[in-house]
Amino acid sequence: MHREGMVSIWFFIGTLLSVYGVLILGTGIYEWNSPPPTVRADLHAAVWWGMLLIALGAIYVYRFAPGKGNE
Amino acid sequence: MHYFYDDFVHSISAVGAPALFLLGASSRLITLSGVDLAIIICYFVAVLGIGFYLKRYTKTGEDFFLAGREMTAWIAGLSFLAANLGSLELMGWAAAAYQYGILATHWYWVGAIPAMLFLGLVMMPFYYISKTHSVPGYLKLRYGEPARAFSAVSFGFMTVLMSGINMYSMALIMKVVLGWDIHFSIWVSSITVAVYVGLGGLLSAIFNEVLQFVLIWLGALLISIIGLIETGGWNGMVARIHHNFPGGDYTHLWSTLGSFADNPMGIHWVGIVLGLGWVISFGYWTTDFLVVQRVISAKDLRSAKMAPIIGSAFKMCVPFIVILPGLLGLAVLPEKLVGETQALATGAHSYNEVLPLMLIRYCGPGLLGLGITALIAGFMSGMAGNVSAFATVWTYDIYRALFRKDATDSHYVSVGRWCTILGVLVSIGAAYMVMEFKSIMDYVQALFSFFIAPLFGTVILGMLWKRATAHGGFWGLLVGTVSSISMWAWVKLDPTALRYVALSPKAKDMAENMYRALWSWTICVVVTVVVSLLTKPKTKAELQGLVYGCTDLPSEGDLKLYQRPIFWAAIVAVVFVALQVIFW
Numbered sequence: 001m002h003r004e005g006m007v008s009i010w011f012f013i014g015t016l017l018s019v020y021g022v023l024i025l026g027t028g029i030y031e032w033n034s035p036p037p038t039v040r041a042d043l044h045a046a047v048w049w050g051m052l053l054i055a056l057g058a059i060y061v062y063r064f065a066p067g068k069g070n071e
Numbered sequence: 072m073h074y075f076y077d078d079f080v081h082s083i084s085a086v087g088a089p090a091l092f093l094l095g096a097s098s099r100l101i102t103l104s105g106v107d108l109a110i111i112i113c114y115f116v117a118v119l120g121i122g123f124y125l126k127r128y129t130k131t132g133e134d135f136f137l138a139g140r141e142m143t144a145w146i147a148g149l150s151f152l153a154a155n156l157g158s159l160e161l162m163g164w165a166a167a168a169y170q171y172g173i174l175a176t177h178w179y180w181v182g183a184i185p186a187m188l189f190l191g192l193v194m195m196p197f198y199y200i201s202k203t204h205s206v207p208g209y210l211k212l213r214y215g216e217p218a219r220a221f222s223a224v225s226f227g228f229m230t231v232l233m234s235g236i237n238m239y240s241m242a243l244i245m246k247v248v249l250g251w252d253i254h255f256s257i258w259v260s261s262i263t264v265a266v267y268v269g270l271g272g273l274l275s276a277i278f279n280e281v282l283q284f285v286l287i288w289l290g291a292l293l294i295s296i297i298g299l300i301e302t303g304g305w306n307g308m309v310a311r312i313h314h315n316f317p318g319g320d321y322t323h324l325w326s327t328l329g330s331f332a333d334n335p336m337g338i339h340w341v342g343i344v345l346g347l348g349w350v351i352s353f354g355y356w357t358t359d360f361l362v363v364q365r366v367i368s369a370k371d372l373r374s375a376k377m378a379p380i381i382g383s384a385f386k387m388c389v390p391f392i393v394i395l396p397g398l399l400g401l402a403v404l405p406e407k408l409v410g411e412t413q414a415l416a417t418g419a420h421s422y423n424e425v426l427p428l429m430l431i432r433y434c435g436p437g438l439l440g441l442g443i444t445a446l447i448a449g450f451m452s453g454m455a456g457n458v459s460a461f462a463t464v465w466t467y468d469i470y471r472a473l474f475r476k477d478a479t480d481s482h483y484v485s486v487g488r489w490c491t492i493l494g495v496l497v498s499i500g501a502a503y504m505v506m507e508f509k510s511i512m513d514y515v516q517a518l519f520s521f522f523i524a525p526l527f528g529t530v531i532l533g534m535l536w537k538r539a540t541a542h543g544g545f546w547g548l549l550v551g552t553v554s555s556i557s558m559w560a561w562v563k564l565d566p567t568a569l570r571y572v573a574l575s576p577k578a579k580d581m582a583e584n585m586y587r588a589l590w591s592w593t594i595c596v597v598v599t600v601v602v603s604l605l606t607k608p609k610t611k612a613e614l615q616g617l618v619y620g621c622t623d624l625p626s627e628g629d630l631k632l633y634q635r636p637i638f639w640a641a642i643v644a645v646v647f648v649a650l651q652v653i654f655w
Contacts, residue, residue: 027437036435
């Protein structure tokens with residue numbers, strides 16, 4: 001979309017992923033010493049998946065921030 | 072398009088959304104924590120916020136019904152795929168993978184990729200250059216009003232009914248998986264979709280579909296990753312499946328399709344290639360307006376051609392988040408899942424619960440919320456696709472064509488908004504009707520399948536054969552549809568007719584559906600050709616922009632190789648062939 005002033009969909013996605021990343025990473029850290037009763041809980045998936053979401057979200061938010069003139 | 076492959080458990084779309092009808096467990100599978108609920112609430116806030124935000128950009132009919140024809144290839148391509156990637160598809164195909172193994176992947180590969188590439192390379196120029204608003208709109212331009220009216224009414228009617236059935240099925244899943252009240256699930260999800268599509272039209276639907284596509288991947292991907300870690304990779308998973316199910320072949324795509332009796336689907340490779348890979352797949356992906364609408368909204372012809380190619384690349388990857396969890400379930404779940412009848416009788420878990428079971432196996436608080444959000448997002452993207460396509464077809468191809476031809480653009484936008492709400496309300500009504508009379512689902516699912524195969528015959532002849540006439544197009548479509556209904560009724564009344572319709576008394580429902588589609592397409596084509604040869608053709612000038620040979624297609628000679636759609640389509644095709652060989 002190249003409409004004047006319109007915020008890119010990727011910015012919305014980046015924002016939501018960042019929020020999700022913070023929530024999931026926070027949960028993973030909180031549960032680090034007492035992980036949930038899931039298979040392979042030793043992997044601490046919430047921690048690295050939360051970090052991945054934050055990284056992806058941050059890239060999209062930065063790259064497609066309003067006013068940057070991106071699609 | 073939907074097809075039964077188990078006698079009553081659930082239906083499977085030839086190329087998409089299966090509907091899970093009966094889930095056996097009586098108590099909830101998953102209990103959500105506070106952070107899970109926060110993640111789900113954030114999702115609802117986001118989709119509604121996008122709808123309210125985009126309303127200001129949705130002023131004209133072109134904005135509301137075709138998103139201003141400004142979508143980039145990536146957005147149109149992801150939306151094209153997301154409209155098909157519903158949550159019922161995620162759960163249904165994971166269940167099919169547990170039951171039938173990797174054979175279920177045919178619906179993602181041979182049952183989708185060739186058709187999507189064909190749409191992009193061959194058919195999109197005619198949809199795009201003709202500037203049609205819809206597939207029925209193309210039929211009007213090519214064949215005249217009767218063909219459009221028949222196609223539009225059948226599409227509109229069946230789309231909202233299917234939407235209602237999917238809504239009910241989804242609410243049932245939410246009840247079983249999360250313990251949510253069915254009425255709560257139906258109304259909250261429906262009102263949300265009605266609000267954001269009603270406000271922002273196709274623009275809002277597409278934006279949210281891209282968001283939902285990302286969430287579906289990020290919510291479901293983790294199951295496959297951790298599952299492969301647990302089993303020690305693909306080979307470890309295969310070894311465990313062989314150990315758990317000795318004698319069964321769950322990991323080969325083609326080698327068991329030499330005979331109806333050699334594979335659990337009861338299907339022959341001819342049915343897969345010609346029925347699924349040709350008629351059903353091409354019919355759905357190239358003529359179902361639900362998906363085609365997303366591509367028509369592209370900003371230029373090159374983007375419109377690239378969008379299905381981009382969609383096909385991602386479609387090839389979807390088995391990683393849908394089929395693989397089902398296969399992993401075969402490898403790692405301690406209990407054996409069973410069919411619905413047995414599940415209802417014994418209280419065991421059914422095939423249909425494999426995805427939620429895998430989700431709770433690997434995902435704790437937070438990740439669980441993300442996984443459930445993926446399911447909700449999938450459901451809403453599918454519903455929004457149905458509703459936005461319904462609003463466009465109803466407004467342009469029924470209301471404007473048959474009732475009020477010369478109203479203002481703003482009037483049609485207003486009608487479109489009301490149609491969105493009407494579509495949602497009719498869907499809700501259909502959901503409640505199904506709740507009362509569950510056998511309706513059998514008939515509606517079959518009814519929907521009647522239209523796609525003949526419609527593909529009509530559209531493809533219209534685009535590629537300039538001799539096809541208005542009478543030929545209309546009668547071919549009508550006779551093809553009636554023949555499909557007749558074959559279905561014949562087998563219902565006399566099950567021994569299966570030997571004629573599906574060429575084997577051993578054929579199961581899925582095989583019957585494929586052969587019926589093949590016959591009805593053939594009949595449509597034959598009738599169209601015969602009637603066309605007996606009636607007066609249109610002039611070349613009348614066919615300008617509509618038919619191959621009468622249309623000046625823009626040259627791509629000035630584009631660099633990597634900018635050309637054919638280049639990327641070739642790469643997708645090579646990967647597609649390689650995957651067939653690898654998993655042969």
